[in-house]
Amino acid sequence: MSEAVEKVTTWDSLEGEESMAEGHEPAWQSLIGYIGERDLSDKRILDFGCNRGGFLKALYARLPYHEALGVDIAEDSVAYANDHKGEIPCTYAHNRVLANEKNSFDLAFSHEVVYLLPDLVAHAREMRAVLKTGGAYYLAIGEYAENPLWERWKKTVAEFSPVPPQTYSLQDIAKAFQENGFGVSVRRMVCDKFLPYDASDDKYLLNPMELVDFMTRYMMLFKMTAV
Numbered sequence: 001m002s003e004a005v006e007k008v009t010t011w012d013s014l015e016g017e018e019s020m021a022e023g024h025e026p027a028w029q030s031l032i033g034y035i036g037e038r039d040l041s042d043k044r045i046l047d048f049g050c051n052r053g054g055f056l057k058a059l060y061a062r063l064p065y066h067e068a069l070g071v072d073i074a075e076d077s078v079a080y081a082n083d084h085k086g087e088i089p090c091t092y093a094h095n096r097v098l099a100n101e102k103n104s105f106d107l108a109f110s111h112e113v114v115y116l117l118p119d120l121v122a123h124a125r126e127m128r129a130v131l132k133t134g135g136a137y138y139l140a141i142g143e144y145a146e147n148p149l150w151e152r153w154k155k156t157v158a159e160f161s162p163v164p165p166q167t168y169s170l171q172d173i174a175k176a177f178q179e180n181g182f183g184v185s186v187r188r189m190v191c192d193k194f195l196p197y198d199a200s201d202d203k204y205l206l207n208p209m210e211l212v213d214f215m216t217r218y219m220m221l222f223k224m225t226a227v
Contacts, residue, residue: 008075008162009074009075009076022196023196024055024111025196026191026195026196026215027112027215027219028058028111029062030189030190030192030219031109031111031138031140031189031221032059032062034189034221035063036136038063040059040064040065040106041064041065041066042066043066044065044104044105045059045068045069045090046069046071046101046108046109046130047059047110048071048113048127049112050072051072051074052080052081052084053080053081053084053085056085057085057086057088059109065089066089067090068090068091069090069092069097069101070090070093072092073095075094079092098126098129102130103129103130104130104131105130105131105135106131107135108127108131109137109138109139109140110137110138112141112142112143113141114141114168115166116163116165116166117166118163118166120168120172120173121176121179121180124177124179124181124182124224125180125181127177127226128181128182132226133227136224137182137223137224137225140219141173141220142214142218143157144169144170144220145167145168145170146169147214149210149214149218150167154167170186177224181226181227182225182226182227183225183227184222184223184224184225185225186223187220187223188217188220188221189220190216190219191219197211
């Protein structure tokens with residue numbers, strides 16, 4: 001991990017991170033609806049790129065799990081997640097703790113994270129190391145080469161992200177995991193609920209149709225099964 005990545009404390013302002021969590025909620029609910037495993041009561045879960053901890057709360061509300069770990073490189077976000085987790089059986093920590101979590105998890109999740117990783121192969125190998133054989137990694141992604149919105153969005157992300165965004169194709173993602181211990185399957189992840197839209201914020205979306213297209217056409221969900 002680079003020195004620059006090691007020094008990340010937060011992804012955005014408090015208001016920015018709260019807004020991001022609100023915007024991600026429909027996608028989190030869609031992701032949870034698509035997973036095949038419906039009884040997580042004896043499962044240990046990993047949320048890779050947990051930010052402020054919202055996904056593990058949403059997952060537990062619908063599918064209570066035995067235990068979970070959320071990891072992120074943003075130290076302040078991890079601290080906030082721990083302080084606000086309530087009674088949910090989860091812990092949040094810096095990514096570095098995964099070095100001590102070999103063969104530990106039944107399921108793993110990431111949402112809108114992989115495009116910020118500088119090395120896909122290293123990520124695939126790390127996830128294979130921490131997952132049990134037969135375990136699954138659900139990887140949701142909308143920022144990839146085939147998405148026509150990404151060319152414009154990448155420039156915006158680069159302006160505020162503490163780590164540079166990458167442009168991976170869907171094939172790049174599939175190949176990295178298939179060649180490093182996973183069976184790969186994929187589907188479109190359609191978010192068919194009402195979607196929060198702020199007409200005054202044109203940082204990413206220029207009109208409501210872009211939001212609807214992104215959430216119904218361009219969100220993709222991989223299921224990587226550890227073999």
